[in-house]
Amino acid sequence: MPEIRVTPLGAGQDVGRSCILVSIAGKNVMLDCGMHMGFNDDRRFPDFSYITQNGRLTDFLDCVIISHFHLDHCGALPYFSEMVGYDGPIYMTHPTQAICPILLEDYRKIAVDKKGEANFFTSQMIKDCMKKVVAVHLHQTVQVDDELEIKAYYAGHVLGAAMFQIKVGSESVVYTGDYNMTPDRHLGAAWIDKCRPNLLITESTYATTIRDSKRCRERDFLKKVHETVERGGKVAIAVVGTRALGYAGRVLLARMNLKVPIYFSTGLTEKANHYYKLFIPWTNQKIRKTFVQRNMFEFKHIKAFDRAFADNPGPMVVFATPGMLHAGQSLQIFRKWAGNEKNMVIMPGYCVQGTVGHKILSGQRKLEMEGRQVLEVKMQVEYMSFSAHADAKGIMQLVGQAEPESVLLVHGEAKKMEFLKQKIEQELRVSCYMPANGETVTLPTSPSIPVGISLGLLKREMAQGLLPEAKKPRLLHGTLIMKDSNFRLVSSEQALKELGLAEHQLRFTCRVHLHDTRKEQEMALRVYSHLKSVLKDHCVQHLPDGSVTVESILIQAAAPSEDPGTKVLLVSWTYQDEELGSFLTSLLKKGLPQAPS
């Protein structure tokens, strides 16, 4: 029985270090290769020893696909390819290929230079790793080998994010990565055609959320910033650095006449904005339409942030990375401002368990920082979901669009997944799985096997009946010949000829005893009229020799010598007419209707 096996090495009932193994029709594919923000030990990378204890990974994996450049989707890539050892192809989109190394390098710097970790991948490893990357275009079907092909779909979320369809023969899996079903200020919405995959692996970060309209959120956000600034407080907005200043920033700039300085932390954002400019076709309709007149990514009113500015008096608004306050500038600013209740920090995205962001959002007021010092958080902490993930409705919408046979949830919290799983099974009537890390889901598939049909047979069938109706199965008699691993459907005569066999006829005969005292001829006549009235669609004939035929079925009446009171009807039919024949016998066994003599 062919099957699809899926094992999440990361992101199974969890957010972070996405890494999913899929075996489909004998091909093994690894989807994403991410790190976990919540851990600083071995747990931050997926456990690749699951794939193989010894030996190169290349022998076990046919390809690796990276959905987008967020570190929880590509963070472990150099480690995986250079340190563990993988030489096969790595597929990602062009923007991802361009931005990914920057983020990896940045990540490496923080880990090695700041935290002083040893045994971490080096810059050279990142470069070597990127050499193995094969870039794909949207909707381009890439043949990995003779059988395995992949195709990218637009996913929104971040620049270059893509959903991938992995297809072998007639079996396919779609992996969404992270995606967004509502467009945001500079990216469009995810879209997929009705590809009807066997399995859809979808993220479920916001499995239990149905978001307000984005404009409501924008309004709310603006109000909060305004109020704080008017109070004289400072606003820190944590942004995921790579999203071109973030959604929130764009809103703020577009709509506010803030008199206070607005800063953003340098580095990543600048580079990322540069890439947004490069990959205009990946952005949304608005930017595509207007970038000739006005580049959306030029910011006049924003100044680059310097660490010294944090101590300046008076209100200000700072966009700082990273978004979960686990390291870097945003964490520094947070530390400085946390003590003042006038200030506010806004978390616009999802925070992974274990990060400072998650802690303060869940209401923790005293944080233990490195070096045993305790930080008291007096500032306001606000959460405003601007992150570009699909909400519950969006996920359902995507499932509806792709029409998969079953759905597998990853990249979300177990409890929330549970809820969504229930919904999906109930409303879409699609089976749904949510494996934990290391747990394997096995899906039996029924791959369709193409069979060639001989033209003669087809034409004969067509001549017999009406045109073939769409989506309606139709019965057709023929012989299936399996030869040299291909299948052909031919007429039985041809099959006999090809195989050099003689035709055998199989005939069933049956005796039906009836109590009747009349003569055989009369009997036959009665049978004839009875059948004629019952079987209106069939050709019932009364032959001169006293027998009755229904199509090819022969019925003869005979009188056994021993008992004049009973007559015997001999019914005989060929194997091809089995259905009609058995119907007839059962009909005759019930007896003839009492004739009005």
Next chain:
Amino acid sequence: MAAHLKKRVYEEFTKVVQQQQEEIATKKLRLTKPSKSAALHIDLCKATSPADALQYLLQFARKPVEAESVEGVVRILLEHYYKLSPFEIFQANFPSLSLESHQVLAQLLDTLLAIGTKLPENQAIQMRLVDVACKHLTDTSHGVRNKCLQLLGNLGSLEKSVTKDAEGLAARDVQKIIGDYFSDQDPRVRTAAIKAMLQLHERGLKLHQTIYNQACKLLSDDYEQVRSAAVQLIWVVSQLYPESIVPIPSSNEEIRLVDDAFGKICHMVSDGSWVVRVQAAKLLGSMEQVSSHFLEQTLDKKLMSDLRRKRTAHERAKELYSSGEFSSGRKWGDDAPKEEVDTGAVNLIESGACGAFVHGLEDEMYEVRIAAVEALCMLAQSSPSFAEKCLDFLVDMFNDEIEEVRLQSIHTMRKISNNITLREDQLDTVLAVLEDSSRDIREALHELLCCTNVSTKEGIHLALVELLKNLTKYPTDRDSIWKCLKFLGSRHPTLVLPLVPELLSTHPFFDTAEPDMDDPAYIAVLVLIFNAAKTCPTMPALFSDHTFRHYAYLRDSLSHLVPALRLPGRKLVSSAVSPSIISQEDPSQQFLQQSLERVYSLQHLDPQGAQELLEFTIRDLQRLGELQSELAGVADFSATYLRCQLLLIKALQEKLWNVAAPLYLKQSDLASAAAKQIMEETYKMEFMYSGVENKQVVIIHHMRLQAKALQLIVTARTTRGLDPLFGMCEKFLQEVDFFQRYFIADLPHLQDSFVDKLLDLMPRLMTSKPAEVVKILQTMLRQSAFLHLPLPEQIHKASATIIEPAGESDNPLRFTSGLVVALDVDATLEHVQDPQNTVKVQVCRVLYPDGQAQMIHPKPADFRNPGPGRHRLITQVYLSHTAWTEACQVEVRLLLAYNSSARIPKCPWMEGGEVSPQVETNIEGTIPFSKPVKVYIMPKPARR
């Protein structure tokens, strides 16, 4: 047994049909061996009569042709069938329907369709065509099936009675036949089937309700064109059977069909294809019968999950509890899973209506967003409570990224503004749009503010401040802002009252400095205050002295913005104006009537007296028009007419006529000039006024005819030789003929008139010589009665004002000669007819100093329609010239182009593209209808 018999009969019947066909097959046209198409084309062009052409066709049919040209041939056949009697070609074509090629078959079916539509009254042919279509429905080619369905949709009828009459043909249920093809394997055929169904509906056949379920299944089709058509079909059915009840699957509840359809269409707003989304969003707007709670769901993403079914109070209570299960994403942690909820309650997908507009307004494609805004607008207009609820969403759309969407939402808001009151925070967002760099948006917003209700005095203040900011940033918006403040003030007098001291910066004890009277911002504030003061008598008490002075000044200089105020102790100002405004309307109307009635006695006066009377009346009317803007249209219209009459009388009074013999002199300047002028005036009357009815058109044409007669006579008198006269006479008689044909219905009203008499003598005129004709005409012109011009209800003179360029600038517009400079033209047009085709109407004209004139046709997109009867033209005129030594002025003006055939009522026999020598009816020309503006330009020689 009876059934069996019936079957036999049917079998026999079918056999008969088959035999018929065989018969036909014997004289089958063999198109299978075709010949060159070009030859056929030439042949057909030569054909003079239908019978001839048919002969050619038949000959052609026997000739061999290459297979490739078959399609071309068929096309030529199609082109020519118009010239042939349809029935004959039908007969000729019909047998060939058993052709092998699918393409040819499809083309032929197309032909049959055209034939069928040409003969709507011929039931027999239609029946046969439908039959043919049904027969070919089983064809393997999608093209043929498509055409068959199209044919069925266009010709199939539901009336069983007729079908039974046509002997031998079984009654066919066209709907069922078409419905069967909803599940065809080819998406194109499915689409065609739905389209055919829609076509049936359009032709007025009532669709069965059963189609609804079939159509609903098609909503999940794989192909977008099928889904798009299915959405339309569902909409149609929901409009037909809004109140019937349909069951909800998977529950035993029932629901109104229109509500169910609404839910389904709402669901399509989140379809994968944006074409379908646009279609769905558009249709939502027109579903007004939908119940209000369904409607309100569309704005709420969360609630929607349940409202699909009606629930008991108990269930509803539970729902309240469970509605917390989805987080809104505004607060961290509110999506933490709580205890298990009864999951039967929540349904995310099926209950489509939920949040449809939220989705639509957030859609990626702006086309969908625009459609959603439009739909919101329509629904809000019909339901005030919905208007209130959708306000927030509309206001949010003011911040959309795409300008068209912003503009559309502002317009929408304006349309529903009488249903709503803006809150302060909403006003805040609305006013933020004033910073927009697009002029259209700002002006649309000003229009919106004109008719918005503001709830608080802070709101008014905020609006004023923002408008003043806008004014400093974009000084060109001055007029629009003033106008906006005028309405803002007059709508909210009580809210303005407490703001007055602050706005005028008066102080209880100290006199403050007098503000600058020419400051546009100060004028703006005063406009607001004065308009509020009109209905708020206590306000003037708060004014300081200089305010009164400024009032007097503004009342004179900007009288359209500043109303008359009843100021205490200022009798001078108040008494002069205010009472007259209210009460003068009636007398002036009366006056108009009286002066027009006076004119009717014209007939009985001697020429001298008549002239004087006309002159007086014209003068009176003109003055009246100036005084009373409401009556300006009528007054002008009548004055123009009277002027024509006056000119005619004057021309006929000339001495020249007294001489019996032709003079051949150039002395008749006056008469010919009069004729020309009358012609011009009649064109103006016909095309420059909106609201002119058929009655008036007749009179105008009659006047023109008289002018033409005059012209003819004058020509006859002044030119030597008969040859040109012959032509002119003939032309004139032709025109009379046309007049008679066009206005045959109105002829009874023209008793005793010129035409009336003319038509009496028509037979004589036709036969007589030009000289005689002229003589007759002359006497008739003199004898003919003056026709009374009935006044139309609503008549307005088209007018245009060029706002920009202002023409006051001393700085020439410099540009390099030979290159192009763009001149921004901004003009308002009032009462210009036919806004859709205004492009053809307006023509900008640039008159260069060397007399060279250039016509420019503005693009359709340059016209905006800010209000009923008003248009705004904002365009760029490209100027270019060779070098001049000095700056010079060019003239820019707006012209109204007209085409005289536009107003003529269509005669039934004139239809069908019959091109007749319409001498008179196709005159195109232009009428200048704005004051010319001079622009100073300076093309400089290019520097080398």
